[in-house]
Amino acid sequence: MESREDDLRSSYLRILDEYLTAQTERSLYNASLLSKAFVEQGIGPEEIVALHSEAIEKAGKGLSALERARSVSASFQFLLEVMITYGVRYKEYLDLKLSDATRAIEMQLEIDRIRAEESIRTQEQVLRSKEEFLSFVAHELRNPLTVVMGSIDYMLRGVGAGDPERQRKLLERTRESTEQLLRLINDLLSISQMDFTGQTLNVQLVELDDLVHSAILEADAAAREKGIELAMHPPHRTEKVFGDRNWLLIMLGNLLSNAIKYTPEGGQVRIETANLGRRVKIDVIDTGMGVAPELLPHIFEKFYRVKGGPTPFVQGTGLGLPLVKRIAERHGGDVSVKSTQGEGSVFTVLLPLAE
């Protein structure tokens, strides 16, 4: 920067010298160009005047009084020209700075506006998904309620209600429907607890062996009812994980009951575990109907089944797998699925190993 300023100074002296010698228009034009450079370089008018006085003093040395007076007068003409141009340039310069500043402010306002809009959009999205969730809950309540109310209505009407066959069927349906309502309420409660990060987990050291065996024990009755063989492989493990035993049991229980639900009678459901070093892998493997490929990417979404997924009617709440995912995530793990239609599915849970 220093040298640029020095350059400008020496240019000024050179042009002034030219002017004093020949007093051409070209020198004045060059002086006005130089003014622009002074403005841009931040050299102020007082500096120019000082530079000018110094130059005149130097140039006047050795001249007669008359010559000196002529030289000073000519140099004032030059200085005036420089100062006028300087003023014009300085105004332009200020305008430019001002419009830059205005632009910066406008841009900031635009950014603020976009940010505000984005935040509103996010809030609307949250609201919409909450509303959608509630509407699905309402929908899921309506079907079992219809069966309960309809069955009671039918028996009260008395026309065909004397038929013990029908009575039994309606009572069974009513029973199933109330169980479905109970499941829905339990799952809703669980998933809202898991979604709510304020819900603390009762974390302790959990033995994998004990966890898996307990889950299998709980699912045993449902499996036996369908003649499904439940197994763990390898039969014993020594690894431990940190976690809330109850929630982990709910997670495995959901995966097992799902596997049993979608596996035909006489099929197989087994849990395979593996130590991956820092994590433990729990595979729940079934020989069921498998998951349609178009459904796979959505299988962990709440109420996807209800949203019109191409699944046939199966008793379920549409919240089981989303709950499994939330529990796994809350434990620093994850769940994924692989499936071949007609052959079966593998749900894989990864949990961090306790040292």
Added chain:
Amino acid sequence: MSSIEGKTVLIADDHPGIADLVVMVLEDEGVTVETASDGYEALEKARSLHPDLMFLDIMMPGIDGWEVASQLLADDETADIPIVFLTARARTEEQLRGWEMPIFDYLTKPFVLEELLEKACSILSADRPEMHELREQTRKQKLRRLLGLDRQQ
């Protein structure tokens, strides 16, 4: 009531408990009831049986009730089958969407069994010329109620 004996009703609903109820209450009145548990079966049975009335669920696997209804209504062979939606989709905008079609009614779950039976009887016992009048009456009444409810909210 005797005029509805021997008529055929098709109930399309993937929830077996609900289909069972409709079957029981209509069979008691001497009506033949057929069931379909998904959209494709609903279309197929509507075409082959040409029922005198069809109860149609909306959220079904395969193709949904909206699509089943519009396909049946677009086909001259099946356009005259009276359709009554029987659905858990109870929101006003959904009901209004239903009424955009020439349907005979839009019943929301949970429904009162007696009302469903009355609805079936009135449609099954109507003569062909009375059908149109019956449909328009219900439509006007339901739309008025739906829009009136909206104003109260």
